[in-house]
Amino acid sequence: MVAEPAAADAVARARRLPSLRVGLHVVAVDGAPLLPPEQVPALVGTDGRFPTNLAGAGVRIFFDPAARRQLKAEVRAQFEAFAATGLPLDHVNAHHHYHLHPTLLATILEVGRSFGMKALRLPAEPSGPVFLRPWIALMRRRLRRAGLAHNDWLLGLSATGRMTEATTLELIGRVPRQGVSELYFHPVAERPGSAGELELRALTAPAVAAALARAGLQPAGFAELAG
Secondary structure, X not given: OOOOXXXXXXXXXXXXXXXXOOOEEEOOOOOOOOOOHHHOOOOOOOOOOOOOOXXXXXXXXXXXXXXXXXXXXXXXXXXXXHHHHOOXXXXXXXXXXXXXXXXXXXHHHHHHHHHOXXXXXXXXXXXXXXXXXXXXXXXXXXXXXXXXXXXXXXXXXXXXXXXXXXXXXXXXXXXXXXXOXXXXXXXXXXXOOOHHHHHHHHHOOHHHHHHHHHHOXXXXXXXXXXX
């Protein structure tokens, strides 16, 4: 999230871990724009931030030509900021998986090409909500047409904040045998007892490593999918 206060710290940490795969987390809702608010007035509220009402924001960027132009400028600015870090772009996704919105997805596909984007996260949970399935199917088709690498499934989305060791072991047993699956975590190292800290414990648990090995699952970044 290149416009957030901790972005510089995140970049510094990533540079110390050259094998870490880092992606651009495009923000168009529930966050701060990278461009000055006066340059994206159709996208932000009086507080200068993107709205938290995803449906309302979606209607605006779909129907308002000014909002679409400003969205393109903002997305380009975020790609430029990531490129300026010098970090390899492993993949792209969006805050709250908002790239499910066809307008934002189209903007990312258009802008991302000139920044070497090769992979994008597909937020497709096997047991996800039925109402999202048409949007998932549309995104899957558009990514294939664009020649972008992507995961086939995302496990743990509905368990956000509850990815404990037990939940992770359960999900490993439910990984589809076909395609590429992503296990979805929000680990935190500095808040003992928090949900994020429990997710970090799950990620580093010997039992989880053993379960992955027994299942024959091989870890990889999006870069491997892109070839």
